[in-house]
Amino acid sequence: MRSFMGCFHLKKAVHKLGSGDHAILASETTFTVNEVEALHDLYKKLSSSIIDDGLIHKEEFQLALFNNGSKQSLLLFDLFDLKQNGVIEFGEFVRSLSIFHPKAPEAEKVAFVFRLYDLRCTGYIERDELKELVLALLNELDLTLSNDAVEAIVDKTIMEADLKGDGRIDPEEWKELVARHPSIIKNMTVPYLT
Secondary structure, eight states, X not given: OGGGGOSOOOSXXXXXXXXXXXXXXXXXXXXXXXXXXXXXXXHHHHHTSSOOSSSEEHHHHHHHXXXXXXXXXXXXXXXXXXXXXXXXXXXXXHHHHHTXXXXXXXXXXXXXXXXXXXXXXXXXXXXXXXXXXXHHHHHHTTOOOOHHHHHHHHHHHHHHHOTTOSSEEOHHHHHHHHHHOGGGGGGGOOGGGX
């Protein structure tokens, strides 16, 4: 699962915050202080559902969001666990949710999805990574396509996105692709976060 996480890291330093540091989190994210306080209430409920130690553990996260141990829930947990220490602290929770806020800049959403899809952290989305993503998406949707159909999807995507013709998608080409197909990042905004 680790390799599927993509090249995800935050630009901002992750500080250990206590529950009283809502103003700091609000200043570092797209949330207001009131929204951070509401998220803290949610966080407290999640973090005490199995182990009451003020942290969200993988089991709590999976049960709260998915009621199972799906690949999707494991991937999402890894994305929220910014320190990669097996738990989600409150600051990580807020910073991770911030990218999904309706007021988060679109450029940050585009860059986030690029890093997510850059599975090997090379600075490019390469053909084999794109194929892996298509197969994972089909699997999550319980769809099966022939290998030829999957190859055709990957080939068409590369042909459309790879403006430089080098067989891979760089960040600029990715931005161009998203500009032509904004639905690519549609799921990056959760309206309920306001």
